[in-house]
Amino acid sequence: MTPAAGLLDTPGRAAPSLSTAGLHASLSDPALTSMTLLNEITGAYPDAVSFAAGRPYEEYFDSEALHRHLRLFTRYLETERGMDRRQVRRTLFQYGATKGIVGDLIVRHLLLDEGITADAADVLVTTGCQEAMVLVLRALRRDARDVVLAAAPTYVGFTGAARLTETRVLPVPEGPAGLDPAAVGRAADEARAAGLRPRALYVVPDFSNPGGARMPEAARRELLRVADAHDLLVVEDNPYSMFHDGSGRPPTLKSLDRSGRVVYIGSFAKTAYPGARIGYVVAGQQVAEGGTLTDQLAKLKSMLTLNTSSVAQAAIGGLLLENGCSMERACAREAAVYRRNLRAVLDGLAARFPRGGPVGWNAPEGGLFAVVTVPFTADEAALEESAERFGVLWTPMYHFYAGSGGLNQIRLSFSVLTETDIAEGLDRLRAFVAARTP
Amino acid sequence: MTPAAGLLDTPGRAAPSLSTAGLHASLSDPALTSMTLLNEITGAYPDAVSFAAGRPYEEYFDSEALHRHLRLFTRYLETERGMDRRQVRRTLFQYGATKGIVGDLIVRHLLLDEGITADAADVLVTTGCQEAMVLVLRALRRDARDVVLAAAPTYVGFTGAARLTETRVLPVPEGPAGLDPAAVGRAADEARAAGLRPRALYVVPDFSNPGGARMPEAARRELLRVADAHDLLVVEDNPYSMFHDGSGRPPTLKSLDRSGRVVYIGSFAKTAYPGARIGYVVAGQQVAEGGTLTDQLAKLKSMLTLNTSSVAQAAIGGLLLENGCSMERACAREAAVYRRNLRAVLDGLAARFPRGGPVGWNAPEGGLFAVVTVPFTADEAALEESAERFGVLWTPMYHFYAGSGGLNQIRLSFSVLTETDIAEGLDRLRAFVAARTP
Structure with missing residues (x-):
């Protein structure tokens, strides 16, 4: 027997060779x-x-509230959705609908707090807004020509999602009053002139992280016009709009959107708590072959995390119910x-x-x-x-x-x-x- | 004003053009x-x-057990980990460690039920095993030359994760006794001869879905030898090993692994319940630049879902505690x-x-x-x-x-x-x- 064969006779002698140069x-x-x-x-x-x-403020975190919220959601399934105990248990513990189990409560919240009219079928509940960003980018990035514009400075979670999906991000400078819509249009033109396909603009119109800018209403309306003219989707990420200084709030881009330009990403990490990891995306845009962009994102989600934890959804669902679906009230x-x-x-x-x-x-x-x-x-x-x-x-x-x-x-x-x-x-x-x- | 300009003055008139041909x-x-x-x-x-x-059997799902498990886990944080109430609340509700909060309990389970010795720092808790598969493939797929081998017929969740990460999968036929290790070696050789880099083999050695095959112990040992000889990682996915017919169990690949060939993926979807969406990956393999493959997977997770729901982890943690960390007992x-x-x-x-x-x-x-x-x-x-x-x-x-x-x-x-x-x-x-x- 040769030494080499002898080595091979003993399992597990050769450690695998891994280096970051060989990883993604x-x-x-x-x-x-x-x-x-x-x-x-x-x-x-x-x-x-x-x-x-x-991180969000944590002094109001409450372990007992978690139990109360879970019971509230269970009772809601029985009374408002007419489920028997077995169906309730299935909803909490079994594999479930890819879009999630709290879409209808999120729809109530969006109307109440954000002036957004949405259909529950257009809501995809995600493992935090991080997964929502990954799904949107994965859907839109077909090959290297597909790029996205993003307000710069850019939230690092979005940059991460872009790296993970190998999506090139073209920065559009953000000033104290937020994005300049004309600069967005120019960036889209330049990208097209360079043979690229600018698919979407990522923006946090209310108190962006880290820039802190908030776009005035006129600029929001103008941004939607620019999106129309340049055939861009606008990915509106809104974790912070409720944390204003009391001087009132301009409408969300989504509530101003008449043509379906805006893909809306929401999160309960700041208005409820991060430990649930519940976010969502609303993308009712029609796709030519039938269905909506949300339907396509749900297909991608079934390959990424399958479902969002229904236990965690139930906890947030109960919190929504306890507050009449107003997160403004909840936080x-x-x-x-x-x-x-x-x-x-x-x-x-x-x-x-x-x-x-x-x-x-x-x-x-x-x-x-x-x-x-x-x-x-x-x-x-x-x-x-x-x-x-x-x-x-x-x-x-x-x-x-x-x-x-x-x-x-x-x-x-x-x-x-x-x-x-x-x-x-x-x-x-x-x-x-x-x-x-x- | 020209008609075109008039159109642009009204926000939201031009619906975005989306078709599946333009999506991923x-x-x-x-x-x-x-x-x-x-x-x-x-x-x-x-x-x-x-x-x-x-789907798993659902007649034993129990809503009250969820509350009991959450309380058990909270008490464990206080007594075994010495946390005060504030730290407990932070652990449940705040952003947390990317690797998760139940790694030490999973380590106890792995030793007890699977004969696997692991370090808690090598365990990354994921949003179900689906996310674990995506993370492993995203890490290993640097460019189009990186391919993975997989036992065929192949679990459709793995196929989905591969499509999402654009990873080419080379099938290795599985017979009634599972994979033939020699066929794995040949497939790796052929891939290399074609200019590809076979990075890993995906296999469910115990009752694969859908083939139902279980590899005998001798074939498992031989497979590890082949992995050594061909510098392959072996991604062992083990959702079903506990559901044997009573005739005894061969050891897991991971428990036989001496050189760190095996990346182990586990799931609580079948042994506990799917609604938690708790899975995990154990990848203690050293990376040349320092740290482990788990550390690299954790970085990717921070761009994908940031954290796994700590509420859901707490529920599974309590279930583990109630069963002395034996999932064999739990299910x-x-x-x-x-x-x-x-x-x-x-x-x-x-x-x-x-x-x-x-x-x-x-x-x-x-x-x-x-x-x-x-x-x-x-x-x-x-x-x-x-x-x-x-x-x-x-x-x-x-x-x-x-x-x-x-x-x-x-x-x-x-x-x-x-x-x-x-x-x-x-x-x-x-x-x-x-x-x-x-």
Whole structure:
């Protein structure tokens, strides 16, 4: 017996050879690996005041409410949907409809809170809005010529979904008043001139993460005109619209949409809680061969996660029922915290940095984020120094620009902090900025 | 103002133009569109005896157990993991670790039930095993040269995951004793000779769906040798090993694996219930740049679904705790039903079709499926006639061969039926086959 044959006679002697160079390109994408580094830095300073975490306020989380919501949903299945106990158990525990089991409650919520009229058959419940983004991109990206436009700075979850589906993203700069519709039209024209097929525009019109911009109503209407003229879908992602400063709300793009341009993505991660992982997409657009884009997305979902957890859907369903399907009502306490914290951050910045000085900031009318401009490069090295020497964490903005800007900007997230934390954190930030300012 | 400009002044007049020809190719894949047709046919005959549904037995589903399990898991977080109430609430409701919150309980289950030693850090909890398959394929498929081998007939969920990730699947025929390891080696050689990179083999060694084969232990050991020799990963998908006929169980591939060839995919959909959507993947293989394949899969998951629902994980965690982490214990009643039904189907076939006649069938030693060979083409038209005229539903096998066979085979799924249903269904099947036999 030769040594080689002898080796082969012993199972499991040859370890597999794996390297990231041989794995999917998204795994070595600079934007995404730097996010991992970022998480490591923030994780290494647990005692710092953190303006880095993009998590919702958690003091109102309630374990007993989970049980109450599950029972409410079960009773609703029996009374409103006329199910017997066996059908209820099947709905909770068996494989189910790909589109989910809370579409009709989501439809009530959309009408009540967002002025959106939708059909339950056009709602696909997803494992968070992250899956919804992946499904939309997977559907639209047939080959390398299919590209999407996205407001820049761009939510990193959308960038990730694009990398995963190998979809090229063309950035359209977003200003303090959000996207300029004319710039969207120009970007679509340029893409077509380059032989590409711009399929959709991704935008968070209400308090984008990280930019914080909110589009005025006139710009929303103009954006829909541009979408018509350039045959673009508009993917409206709306996790934050309820967290406004009390000054009123412009209508969602979807509620203004008359031709079916808007694919609407919603999430309960911020208005209810992230642990359910319940999001959804509304895509009632007709497809030539019959059915809707939602039907096509549901087919893709059956290959991706099959169903969204019905246990988790039932929990969110019960929460909707308890609040008469108004998420504005469900998250009123959290919204008040965010409003208070936004005020504390903006007032706190004004009290610490002179107007017209080297440090500037935006003035979002809501949301969970503010952006500060600093007179130095705000990268991981700066963050590490800020954390180690000054005990304050934040997020470098350049992550959200995919290499096209933001190098002297930082994002302040204030959703999980107290007013005392914010004051202390801003004091530390001032000290850090002073030490770095030339 | 020109008419065109007038049109553009009114938002929402131009409906978007969408057709499946412009959407992702998986959406017009023949294998997957025929599965949709199949679901439509079976859905149209609710009163037929259905051997078509691949769902687990549902009479033991228990709504109150869900509440009990959630409380058990909460108590475990407090007592065994030493969390205070606030940390418990955060664990249930906040964004969490990408790898999930029940990895340590899954590790106990794997050791107890499957003889598998794993580290909790190597377990990635997923939204059902469907997401696990997508993640593994997305990681391994860097470009069009990366292909996977799969036992044929192939589970349709794997075929879907492959279409979604644009991964080419090379079939390796599976016989009554499962895969022939030598055929796997030959397929890998042929792929390499054709300039392809065979990355992995997908196999369900215990009662594959639909073939029902179970690999003997010697073949399992040989398969690991072949994997070593050909530098293949082996993706072992194990939803059914516990549903054996009582004659004992060969070891899992993963428990025999000494070199880290096996990526193990598990699911609670059949041993607990599908509505949780909890599956997992164990991929402790080292990656050259550091960390494990599980770490890389977790990065991909953060772009796909971010987290697995922690509410759903808590429900399954509590179920594990209630059963001392033995899923064999948790699903003992269901396993008894499946054993009884397998016997009823095999005995029932023997009682109705003469040995050596034109109708044959396999003799699986467990699982939820049997395969019957018939002397005619068993396609959708045949199914429609079977449903309409004879009141019995089944699944055409050719779906699982991607066009390479199975045209005169049907799959009988017996997991949700009573013995009375089975007897009646087989009577109807006999009448249908008699009418069709030349």
